[in-house]
Amino acid sequence: MDNKILTTLEYPKIKHRLWQHAATTLGQNRVEALLPATELEEVKQRLQATDEAYKADRLKGHAPMGGIVDIAASLHRARIGGMLNSAELLDIATTIRGARRLKRHVEQLHEDDPIPLLATLAGQLSDARQLEDEISACINEQAEVMDSASTELASIRRELRQGEGRVREKLEQMLRSSSVQKMLQDAIITQRNDRYVIPVKQEYRSHFGGIVHDQSGSGATLFIEPETIVVMNNKLRELKVGEQREIEKILHRLTGRVAEYEQELIVDLDLLGQLDFAFAKARFAHELRGSLPRMNDRGFLKIKRGRHPLLSPDSVVPLDIELGNNFTTVIVTGPNTGGKTVSLKTIGLLSLMAMSGLFVPAEDGSQLCVFDAIYADIGDEQSIEQNLSTFSSHLTNIIRILTSMTPKSLVLLDELGAGTDPAEGSALAVAMLEHIHRTGCRMVATTHYSELKAYAYNRAGVINASMEFDVQTLSPTYRLLVGVPGRSNAFAIAERLGLAKEIIDHARGEVSDEDMRVEHMIASLEADRLQAERDRKQAEELRREVEAQQQKLQEQQRRFEEQREKLLEKAQEEGRQAVFKATREAEEIIADLRKLALEEGASVKEHKLIEAKRKLSEAAPQKQQTKRPAGAPTPQKIGAGDEVVVHSLNQKGHVVEISGKEATVQLGIMKMKVALDDLELVHRKPAQTKQPQQAASLKRTRDDQVRSELDLRGANLDEALIEVDRFLDEAFLSNMGQIYIIHGKGTGVLRSGISDYLRKHRHVKAYRLGNYGEGGNGVTVAELK
Template structure:
């Protein structure tokens, strides 16, 4: 990347803003070293890291970088066994601690909101918890070696405290003595040269003996170590030397431990710096109200409300630009101070930011390109020292650009061809623009020359643009208008300022007819643009109203659906209540009939009629299965046939035909039903016909239709219980002594549920699992009472 572009587009100021958001010196260094990349994969990876950091910062708040310092110099010294001081060791433990906090911090977000790139980084931290604990057992947060660092150090420091206490007590008793108080300058004990002394007046020097360690500036006071405590001070000094040696031993041991892990700690340090740098980018994006751009490498650029990041958000005017599809070159015309240069810098600077992995201050949906280089000739670069004019300096810079650019470059030219004769300058500008355009790179150029408007109008792949100017207020609006060439507005401005009309008319006469046509065309285009923009705003308002109405209707529809579902749920609940009531009534009737059957009593017709009436009364008013249609009976029904009675949803056998009605045996009951309510299931066998003609006794015997086993494999527990209950009723009425219930082995849930039901059933005497040859644990054998 051409480094000159960083100064031209003020990229370094962006880095300075980024540095402000770094929490550590490591992050600051990474921010200052940030350079744009021309590789699409690398740029996308950088932007993903920023996006994930933005997500984590938004969900969890500031990342825990407290206490992190740059420990790399200390690690390099530890590698060569140079003893580290306590504060350096504490900083190393702080970085290890911070790496573990960062891991927990990011992992907690990754569980619900995946941040794969950040999570992969923290997973690379080495486990240095034991080293951290070792350091923190020896050194406190003030950088002092603690007594508990070793047993020997604790013993030595205890001796030191005892010795210091004894010396102080002896000296304090001396200074409080009335005989010596007058010889002292002050009644206090102080320290000189690490030895305890007292301030003695000069004239009483000989009275105390001992050693003079210092004197006041006037010489009137001598700081004397009395002879009586010299030996005690000597012993204290020896103890302090022992303490120093023990501290050095502890620090050397800790340094050796750090030295063994230097490579991993250096890697961890770099990871912490990288993470701080990523979160700095995220916080900077939040400050700028920036968004994640889409990136490509095929020369397409689209900014939606792009804002220059170095201009206050209160005054910056957003820019909409699209480049690289229908046209690859934009020629911007318009008056000075209209914002042309700011638009150029916005396009260039936002491209550099995106290529650096930074969010850009633009609306969602903006797309930027990864260029191999960005070149710009912006501003007056006149050099007095090199004796270059404005035109010469611009031309020199453009020549460098022409030699360096490629089809994958972005070229930004401000006031191309300016600083020389207008006729020659415009011709040279057209030639330069044409050469760059043919190269295939993307270009945005500004100019005052009206000739370039015609060039942009006629040339394929080139489009005019201008900076909007409000003639009414005589002020620029700083809005970039694509597709509309700029007007000079000189006559309108002169008229608004009060220049006599005769002069303006004379000036208009000096303008060629062709130039006037161009100006009128531009005025017409501008008017059409204003009209189109007003219509677009009106359409946008209608769209917003429609969206609001659609959302309201969707909400009302959702409420109706919810109310409908509530009504359905209520109806289903009522239906369940009705069915439960009917089932209870039917159970009561069946129980009574079972009692009669067990007692050997024959059921009379009026009893059956009464039971049938009670069943009819117990049935719900509305048939839940009304939608079931009865297929037409193909064969004529006759005595002994097995039939389905649809009104009762039960199977039975035909006993007797009586005109349009049929008497059907349903379990222990005989009922008269209509032929239309029956469907043939299977034709009767001769033996079955004889059996059906035997009489109306309610006692059932074991015949071909009686089952002695029930297969429940594949059924759920609730269905299985209902089937078992019905099966046991049939077995009881058929006088079966033993039945087999096949439930399979499976998970055992079905077997346990069925056996629990059998345990409570009043007609089951006992039950057991099947024996070998009967089915084993896959079958339960029940003995009936």
């Protein structure tokens, strides 16, 4: 890739921003050497590394890169036999420790969420823990060789400390002497040339023996080593030489150990550089708010809301463009400062970034291509000094592009044909565009020439585009509109600025009819586009409203389902409690039955069994009433004595009494209150003829209790018939539809007599023996008229 073109597209600025995110010099060196790749598989692998590092950063934060430094020079010196100093050895130890920490970080990430490429790189890092421990045992964090590095060094340093203590003690004795104090400039002990001295006044030099090692700048003070400590200082000097010799032995030994690991550590440095580079690309992607582009090698570009990475994301206008599918060449027209050059650079720079393995500042789903080369001729045409030399410079660049490009190249040309005579420039531009287009490469070119608009209409695979311009505000919007050629807008701008109308009309007359038709056609296209844009925005708003409403309905349905589940759980719990209660009461009734059976011998009286069954029926949990089925007929007016169906129980019965919105209904031997809207009329009781006045002398109040059953057990036939007659009259007056006469089984005399009497009675419509559950042969059931 041509360095000049990379500079033109501002690629080095991208690398500089990426360089700032590298944590080590190893990663920074990789950034400096970065160039776009031209093979699809290599680009995909680069992007995979960035994507995995991006995921790792999002899940666990920044990777630990502390302590890792570039130790390549130290490793080289160790290999050729040089001696490393303590600081270099400390760097090697910290780098080994940092590599182990980074390896553990990546492996833990890989276990939680697979990042196979980075895990493979980290897995290749060597385990040089033994070398790290050996260095750490000899050199502390301040890069000083510790006493524990060897027994000999510990012994020497112990003697040194003792000897220094004796020297200082001797000198302090001298400082305390009154005869010596008057000769001293200051009562202090200091060092010169690694020997202990004291400051003596110049005038007492002849009175003070010893060796002069230094004097002050004014010459008033001499730093003298007294004769009494010369021998002691000599001993200290010998010990320090021994100390240095022992330190060098230790450093030589450690350097030899480093040389043994040299090849492994060189490989580790390369791996650490790759990992740091990947995490730097991930951090740069976060800064750009970038996304992973889909890559291809078939010359297809589809940038969705792409932004120039060097411009502020809050002010830049996003770019949408597709190239390489229905058309391979885009010709962009429009006024200066409208954003044409920025659009060109954005297309080229995003392509270079993707080919370098970087995320691009565009929406998800953007597609970019791996080109074999990107060529660009982009110059600043804001100056009015367009002359032959400028034209020659542009033409030289284009000639170089024409001789180097291939069908797999991307060509970006800014202001093609500018800088010379318009007629010749436009003709030359059309010829060059045609040649490049026939080559089959992908091209985006900007121009002012109207002839190129017509060229785009007449060529398959070529399409017009323009930079939108707001005539109302006389300012560009910087939006690229593909499919719509640009207008000059000169007349509109002049009119808005106040140029006389007759001058503008005269100017319009100078424009050829063909050019005016083109302008009108462009204006019509732009009006259609604006209308389509408004329709699209309206449709988008409607779609958002529908989605919001749908989301609201889904939320309501979710809450309804949750409430329904809660109600079902509550109902089930209440049902369990009711069943438990009924079971307990049933057990109590059964226990009573057993007790009765024991008390009365082999059997229990029939009327006692009937009473027990009634208690069981009352103990059973009542089914919750349900609403009338959908589509059921409109309820009719129901009166006492009518035969009805109770929907909630799915049973027939007779209405005994109406009270407000409720009715008392006789269901077999049970009587219960039911809501009127739960009843459906089956058969209405026929209207009764009026009785003579004297028959109405019997009055009953609403509070009188009229039972639907008569117990005659133990009575003789005559007494029973009197009671039956009275009971039938009361039931008839109470509008009962059905009554129960309990006579027991016994010998059957009472049953037969009651049956004969009921057959002839005027109020009895029909009668029968009781069914199973009603008392069987021990009960006679009569239906009243």
